[in-house]
Amino acid sequence: TDGKIKVESRDGAWSFQPIGRVMWDAIDSDADDLADDAQGTELRRARLGFSGSIYDWGYKFEADFAGGDASIKDAYVSYGNKFSNGVRYGVKMGQSHVPFGLNTKISSKYMSFMDRPLFADTDWSPARQSGVVADLAADDYRWTFSAGLTNGGLSGGETTDNGSTFAARASFVPYMASKNQLIQIGAGYLTRGGGDGFDDDQRVVSHIDNTKPLELVVAPSADDGSDAFTIDAMAIFGSFHAMAEYLDYTNDTTAGDIDTTGYAIEAGYFLTGESLKWKKGYTSGITPKSKYGAWQIAARFENMEIDEISGNATSGDEADKFTLGLNYYPTKNTRLMLNYDKITDLKIDGVSRDEEPSALKFRAQAFW
Amino acid sequence: TDGKIKVESRDGAWSFQPIGRVMWDAIDSDADDLADDAQGTELRRARLGFSGSIYDWGYKFEADFAGGDASIKDAYVSYGNKFSNGVRYGVKMGQSHVPFGLNTKISSKYMSFMDRPLFADTDWSPARQSGVVADLAADDYRWTFSAGLTNGGLSGGETTDNGSTFAARASFVPYMASKNQLIQIGAGYLTRGGGDGFDDDQRVVSHIDNTKPLELVVAPSADDGSDAFTIDAMAIFGSFHAMAEYLDYTNDTTAGDIDTTGYAIEAGYFLTGESLKWKKGYTSGITPKSKYGAWQIAARFENMEIDEISGNATSGDEADKFTLGLNYYPTKNTRLMLNYDKITDLKIDGVSRDEEPSALKFRAQAFW
């Protein structure tokens, strides 16, 4: 009765589940003289996959086909169980989430806005890599600890990075009156070996923007590795929620350190009485109380700054941005979203700019 | 008991369905001096996807992997219900069929021949685009009306066309004695904004032909938009069916109008007593009466003509073609097809040609 399909054996010894999501966007993006404006539609995510388990062993495979090829997301074999004291443990072998940033980890199915903060789901806060990830957690997930040793993200089927990535994340719930009344704090640490270079750039107001002003390139020969940390907090009080994350990423280069920081603060409120669902240390989906669906309003302010360093042509970028969102959840597994994004302050390659790009964005999504 | 899988909740509140099709062709194509002959096999369609619904909301995602990449077909979120007077209404957000031509819309699973008419499923009669499509229909689909505002077809995940497409289609059943005794007429209208150019070319007798003689290219700078209409009729009388469609497409260019017309007339007959199934204004699959399967014979005559216009190097093409078909339906969801296609009249770039390409084609198909 919930729109998701899961086949299970009568004794619970195994399960099997087709998974997928479709997100379709219509976008009107005003680049404000930075580049050509962009109007159009986009199939933002189109994923198919399967997950299953048999006794304590599980597996998951999901790929994204939106762009016309197959972008591998989760692809792992896992083992999980509990110690006799109730503490859960597990290990994933394959490609899975890097245990590091909160905004990067929260599923696109559940995030409050159409796009993640500028710093999230980037090389600064990587989403998925290929390797081994181990998890520990309290029986009720009021504390969690994860650590992963990975070798970059699968591209063309393999990873042969020179420098591996070690990442760890912990979360803790100091206050929990009920599932709808809680505060969680978290932190992550990441270190990456050198020699592979660093190369990322970000669009600022929509995924079809014609320009990517936030950019950092470090040549492989200049790359002495990276260190990063992130701290975050979330609070749910009835229909209200708030979330904040701060990221600090340092590239060690032969010319010196390049420091990149970002933060995002968001708040949301369900007009129709629902509460954001907290699950295993992250936010999850909601079930509308009314057969007419659920309505949520949300706002976010964020900043990202790549410090300038002499000799690096692409450093010295900064953006302030706010996002307003209106979400309608017709059913448990569908959502319509309306977002307005606007840059309020922008610096590119060390030069302050007057342009203030903005975008109006609509999304229709379903998952199963 | 019908070879298709659909999981439904007991109260009908939701459903979920894996979908797919495989079509494998063996082709012997004689280009008759126009180009090299082509012999070989082809995986014509290989699709995987899922569709589902929860209360009045639905979703569908299907991609074609036959060519080695992921070609997105349907990818939408939909809402549908009935007015109190029984009239059905619905809206699809995402990529779905453009409401325009009959032959383009009829599913490849059900069409009478291995290939659609020359004008169908082309830029002249587009299949699927990204945008919004709204539908109205009588409770029993004896009349339907659909209109769509779209922005081109998804390619690389997005559409950023300058000119949007507005299309509408209506159908009406003036005579219906039973599900197997009916006549339907239909019409479509399409208008597309300029600035994106027009570029399509068509093989004539098989999908592996080495030449595409029917061609029209209009540069983006010369493209002032397009207008098109189509009219069609179908009749089912017991084991016999007939179908006809006429298309007229006008490219407005800076050098003047280029008019493209096409028509196709087909008839089919089930030797084993089955009737073509009429469903929601289109033809659909059949269920063999005998456990030895169903046999159908079919024939089609068609013409496509791209008028010559001075200054356009690719206009001035015309082809007459007939197709003979023999279809064997072992079960409800499998079909073997044998087609013979022959061009009987051909003009290329304004010059009449003596070549008469032909092809013998076999297909094995299954869907689920």
Add this chain to the structure above:
Amino acid sequence: TDGKIKVESRDGAWSFQPIGRVMWDAIDSDADDLADDAQGTELRRARLGFSGSIYDWGYKFEADFAGGDASIKDAYVSYGNKFSNGVRYGVKMGQSHVPFGLNTKISSKYMSFMDRPLFADTDWSPARQSGVVADLAADDYRWTFSAGLTNGGLSGGETTDNGSTFAARASFVPYMASKNQLIQIGAGYLTRGGGDGFDDDQRVVSHIDNTKPLELVVAPSADDGSDAFTIDAMAIFGSFHAMAEYLDYTNDTTAGDIDTTGYAIEAGYFLTGESLKWKKGYTSGITPKSKYGAWQIAARFENMEIDEISGNATSGDEADKFTLGLNYYPTKNTRLMLNYDKITDLKIDGVSRDEEPSALKFRAQAFW
């Protein structure tokens, strides 16, 4: 209760099954001065598909997405039944396994080592091609005979080879005391028309090696076709199994014949008492006896030799190699593998080499 999902109608008239597999490898490959060493991870196989049947008709579609595109594996429509004397017959139309080599045919889900022998799953012993394959077999599969006429492997959706491939394979079980006490012998024959050229090269110790020393290239203009045969044997005695295959492939070229030979001998033993499962003439999966899983040790020795012929720059390669393997089967559909591969003798382009590449490889796999 077995971790595989199959939906069937109550009367057995139809079935439907999602299929897939995930194999993730971590590899440390030492090229020993032949090339750069390779360390890294690889998503070796990531497949999704469906198979089903309705009465005597069936279909299967499976594609591999590991490399970022869709590599078509099985894609066919099939018919199968029994003669009145119990002999089974069947035919597959589409892309399916070429009936030829034993090691090539055994599924990657079940093979004893992470990589097949050097000669298997190559152009010398092709895996899947597009065409028609017919099968005959005893009711209990104690003898089987298959023959196929195919036109190359699907690439970009079609095959238009000049020379078709005819292949046939037969197997026979002269001794069978029980399902766990049997000996099977087999043989295959293959002939391929000329004009398409021959071009294959093989890595020697891992799938991410940076060099492919075993290479043979014949230009299309020099290709007068090929003939090949293979003979094989397998024995299962309780927890022990052994398997051997010898391949001889001859390229007829305008400069003379190039003869390529290969053989592989393997043996395995389950420490936990299980027996390799024999199914329809091939090995299949096992079910661990203990809830703590099953352990198997295995070893293989193999050789591949491409004879030198004057005027062919790429002939004259040879390798001896051994592989040691340790397999852990936690459940029926998961497996962890540890392999050590080492080249003990190597000749490249007619010159004996001192390098002895080796690799340590780990795999986590699951299928459904």
